[in-house]
Amino acid sequence: MPSSRLTLSTEIQYLKHVGPARAELFAERGIHTIEDILYYTPFRYEDRTRVTHIRDLVPGQATTVLARVLTCGLTRTRSGVYIYDLAAADASHILTGSAPVRSGTLRCKWFNGIYLQKNKVFRPGQLVFFYGKAQHDRFGTGNLQIVQPQYEILPESGEEDAAGDGQAASQSMQPLSQKAATRVSLEIGRIVPIYESIAVMTGRVLRRLIWAALESLAGGIPECLPESVIQKNKLLDRATAVRQAHFPDPEQRLEELLRFRTPAQVRLIFEELFNVSAGLALKRQKQKAATGIRFRVTENVRQAIKKILPFHPTAAQKRVLKEIVNDMCSPHPMNRLLQGDVGSGKTIVALAAAIVAMESGYQVALRAPTEILSTEHYV
Numbered sequence: 001m002p003s004s005r006l007t008l009s010t011e012i013q014y015l016k017h018v019g020p021a022r023a024e025l026f027a028e029r030g031i032h033t034i035e036d037i038l039y040y041t042p043f044r045y046e047d048r049t050r051v052t053h054i055r056d057l058v059p060g061q062a063t064t065v066l067a068r069v070l071t072c073g074l075t076r077t078r079s080g081v082y083i084y085d086l087a088a089a090d091a092s093h094i095l096t097g098s099a100p101v102r103s104g105t106l107r108c109k110w111f112n113g114i115y116l117q118k119n120k121v122f123r124p125g126q127l128v129f130f131y132g133k134a135q136h137d138r139f140g141t142g143n144l145q146i147v148q149p150q151y152e153i154l155p156e157s158g159e160e161d162a163a164g165d166g167q168a169a170s171q172s173m174q175p176l177s178q179k180a181a182t183r184v185s186l187e188i189g190r191i192v193p194i195y196e197s198i199a200v201m202t203g204r205v206l207r208r209l210i211w212a213a214l215e216s217l218a219g220g221i222p223e224c225l226p227e228s229v230i231q232k233n234k235l236l237d238r239a240t241a242v243r244q245a246h247f248p249d250p251e252q253r254l255e256e257l258l259r260f261r262t263p264a265q266v267r268l269i270f271e272e273l274f275n276v277s278a279g280l281a282l283k284r285q286k287q288k289a290a291t292g293i294r295f296r297v298t299e300n301v302r303q304a305i306k307k308i309l310p311f312h313p314t315a316a317q318k319r320v321l322k323e324i325v326n327d328m329c330s331p332h333p334m335n336r337l338l339q340g341d342v343g344s345g346k347t348i349v350a351l352a353a354a355i356v357a358m359e360s361g362y363q364v365a366l367r368a369p370t371e372i373l374s375t376e377h378y379v
Contacts, residue, residue, distance in 0.1 A: 008221065038242050235270060317348065321352050
């Protein structure tokens with residue numbers, strides 16, 4: 001099935017770069033369709049919008065750097081560990097078109113980075129966005145370095161993005177705007193969504209797949225909430241909310257994203273609660289139509305309840321017990337949750353309701369969540 005004809009109900013294996021093998025991994029997490037993966041939302045976000053000069057890097061602080069590769073290659077330590085070592089010069093002036101500045105060099109290192117050498121990922125002259133936490137190189141030149149950085153290679157003219165985003169961009173010595181830098185990358189120059197990995201699929205892979213899913217939906221994302229509900233609660237439309245939950249606008253505040261209080265996140269949270277509430281309401285309606293046991297409350301029942309109570313019940317206990325007994329006397333199944341503080345008498349109320357059933361000739365099972373509590377009930 002062509003990816004341009006995907007819908008929310010399309011099986012995940014038909015999404016580009018997924019296939020049957022990855023579809024099985026997704027299935028283990030309950031993800032079977034395009035809609036499922038779009039609702040696999042980030043658990044946090046990282047702000048990678050600010051590009052910093054190398055000379056302004058602060059040790060211990062995560063940051064984004066635009067640099068030009070000077071040298072790169074694989075080295076081996078005395079202990080036999082392979083390290084891919086890359087040196088790069090500051091190239092942030094390209095964003096503004098200003099004259100180059102002497103901002104020092106940055107070292108980037110990847111432990112066991114044999115794959116970088118094997119695949120010839122880097123070469124001198126490339127412009128690359130690096131993101132990571134800067135630190136001093138204690139065992140080398142003493143310059144600042146980033147270990148295991150996230151990276152995005154700016155493609156040269158006619159090339160495709162090395163990270164596989166499927167977005168092309170031309171590279172020249174003309175000024176590169178921040179907006180243009182953002183378009184060529186899902187990893188750098190934007191607020192980046194962080195996902196929980198699924199098997200061998202990292203957050204980087206999931207970002208690419210979710211972006212592809214959003215771009216390939218033929219009919220967009222249809223609305224699932226009533227228009228009256230959207231207007232009353234001032235919610236975003238579904239399509240906008242889903243997209244911004246994964247790839248927020250640059251002006252979105254990181255603090256609100258991390259607290260899950262952005263309009264997009266609030267919309268999705270509301271949608272989930274609305275669907276759960278609607279489902280429970282339909283279930284209750286179906287239960288009310290079903291025929292249940294109609295218990296009877298006689299004088300024998302009242303006397304039996306009084307015998308187990310070593311004290312006079314409180315007004316709240318009497319009120320709740322009356323509501324429960326009224327439900328039990330109706331011809332429909334009861335669905336009730338009794339909530340109260342510790343020691344408020346919930347168990348006594350449950351026992352009284354059990355007596356109503358037993359005096360009507362039925363068996364009762366009293367269940368407890370822990371072994372200690374069940375032992376206390378038995379004693």
